[in-house]
Amino acid sequence: MRTSLAVPEELLSEFDATWQKEGLDSRSRAIREAMAEYVERHEALETADGPVAGVVVFDYEHEEVIENLHGVQHTYQDVIVSTSHAHRGEWCLETLFVDGDAAAIRELVYQLKDFDGVRRVRTMVL
Template identity: 75%
Template sequence: MRTSLAVPDGILEEFDATWRAEGIDSRSRAVREAMAEYVERHRTLETTTGSVTGVVVFDYEHESVIERLHDVQHDYQDAIVSTSHAHQGDWCLETVFVEGEAERVRRLVYRLKDFDGVRRVRFMFL
């Protein structure tokens, strides 16, 4: 199936340099692999059940979300064991250690992804 995407020039240039450096034979193959990884992460998040232990890592623009982010962390204090925070200029990196029901952690991940000032959210269950 053919499709088209609108991608900012800078991201496309970095993407092309990355797949070439990895020795992938075409942009199409690299996009398919990236999409498959994205789908797999989502599937893992959606299908994990029971009690989980893990981490949620995300970066965000401090000024645009800090107050709302604190509200979210208080809303999910039953699932958040601890946090670690680092400053990188106007951006911050947060590592949230979680423990609890998978559904509750899943809701936390989706809530973090819903912030405009949050750039990336990654999770890992142990």
């Protein structure tokens, strides 16, 4: 199946450099592998059930999301045990230590991913 994507030039350049350094034979193969990894990460979060503990790490552009981000964190204060915050220029790196129902943590992660100013969200649940 063929498809087309709208990708920022800088991201495409970085992506091409990465798969070429890894020795993959084509951009198509690299995209298939990236998609498979994305699905695997989603599946791990989606199949978590019952009480879990873990971390949610994300980076965001401070000015763009800070007010709404605080609202989300207060909404999920029953599963957020603590947070850690670091500054990276215009971007901030936040770590949420979570403990509680997997469904609530999943909702939290999906809300964070929905912010335009949040660049990446990674999770690890135990």
